[in-house]
Amino acid sequence: MAVYTDVTDADLVAFLEAFDLGTLLSFKGIAEGVENSNFLLRTEAGNFILTLYEKRVREGDLPFFIGLMEHLAARGLSCPLPVRARDGEALHRLAGRPAAIVSFLEGMWVRRPRTAHCHAVGVALARMHEAAADFTITRANGLAMPNWRPLFETARARADGIEPGLEAFLAAELDFLEANWPTGLPTGVIHADLFPDNVFFLREELSGLIDFYFACNDLLAYDLSICVNAWCFEPDMTLNVTKAKALIDGYESVRKLEPEERDAFHILARGSAIRFLLTRLFDWVNVPPGALVTPKDPLEYVRRLRFHQRATKPGDYGMEL
């Protein structure tokens, strides 16, 4: 939950004068998102989300994020559409922060995804990858494989305090991934954070994707492996292969994986597990006093990672040979 910056009614009214959205009727801070401050905005023109970009988002990246949402929406993907002000720009400043208004997307995120949800997510992820294929702005992945070891170094001294042996376990895994990370796989714009809370469903149909603030250029199949980690593990941290197969089948109904992507999938899945493990570990050992956000348990990803270490072939994820 997150509202890091308070916005006064007077500042917001002044901000809205640059837009054609009519009179402001209501705004309320939303207890969602951990990177930015989000508000539900009601004006005579309807419902919108107002986002204030906080310091964890680099201002230079905002044109990529805003442009990507516009690009995807223009290609029929259901995602928040940035609202341009009368000056033609979507990005302005409010309360000292860069700020944008986007369209309100109906739907709810699913707390306990079932197989049909996993299939729908796979379809939507592949459609996003295809729709973004001709997007011309690029953004490097700040949490790509080469960034994992520096992140580990900042937290390694406290890793064994969370679970004995965790430091050596992570060091060995990074050695493995650095030696075995696949090269030559198809790349493109990936969502990079397509967890259940970023996918809305309405009447059992997928109604849209949100939160493109980790989107970047990287391996397409790596994005799929993030979704398998995020959607297909049961609460006891075992992989539900039925769900993994449904998610990957959904993806392949739009974009066929290449043989090299399938063969490397277990390594990509190890990578995406350690990527979320490391940021959770970092947040866990760096939680400030009085924090508004409860850090997520990094050990859930240790258990996912152990599963992927035992996997060797596409069939371990339900992919047919």
Add this chain to the structure above:
Amino acid sequence: MAVYTDVTDADLVAFLEAFDLGTLLSFKGIAEGVENSNFLLRTEAGNFILTLYEKRVREGDLPFFIGLMEHLAARGLSCPLPVRARDGEALHRLAGRPAAIVSFLEGMWVRRPRTAHCHAVGVALARMHEAAADFTITRANGLAMPNWRPLFETARARADGIEPGLEAFLAAELDFLEANWPTGLPTGVIHADLFPDNVFFLREELSGLIDFYFACNDLLAYDLSICVNAWCFEPDMTLNVTKAKALIDGYESVRKLEPEERDAFHILARGSAIRFLLTRLFDWVNVPPGALVTPKDPLEYVRRLRFHQRATKPGDYGMEL
């Protein structure tokens, strides 16, 4: 900001089956309110607020709160109207908590109230007092004058750690208030927490009152003194007498104060200052690790209290003699 209880989409859909509100379109936790969990709910029937009552609210008090909102709304006061389910009841259970849906009130709370806002609040407070006059359920004020000393006792040992001498200052003030608290003044249902964040304005007009979860039976003029404390002090903690006069004039345009209420007003104001001072002090010394809510500074109310200690007559608040 507060969402203490997560609600799953599946539980919410099941809960809504008892209501005639159509299909659920969206729900989002709201980062407002410190006692309960609040969600913005959108269904085919419109926008609503869903409240889950957390443990600080006594379940036995809920019929009073729900009934009061229905009573006030029926008399034309703009406040959230509880939505009754098909069984005729507004109160049900969700995620293990008592829960109610109320109508969505448009408008924004004013971060920097001006004199006209203070006048409007005075009018609305008196209208609420009049509209509640024939409400038949009663609720004792759990934070009335006799409750202040026990509250002080739980926190007194740590008071001097916040400001040297604070413990003796509060003990002496409680001695004074217990000896001089007025008797025989008009009583009725009071809001008891009508701070700026509980009053909405739209296009400069007061559009409604919210958050009746401290409402109770007590001295009517005490409620007015709470508003003076909440609305009429400048950031440097001096009283803006123009605002106080406007607020009280607004109140008296609906309900004339009796001479005894005017004469006792500075004592009531000392009481309402120490009431908020003590709960803030309690929260300050009892803030749990990882708290979602940042406690408010009790010292702001020490400064308000010092002002009221120097006041002796109605004219000190702008009331004409």
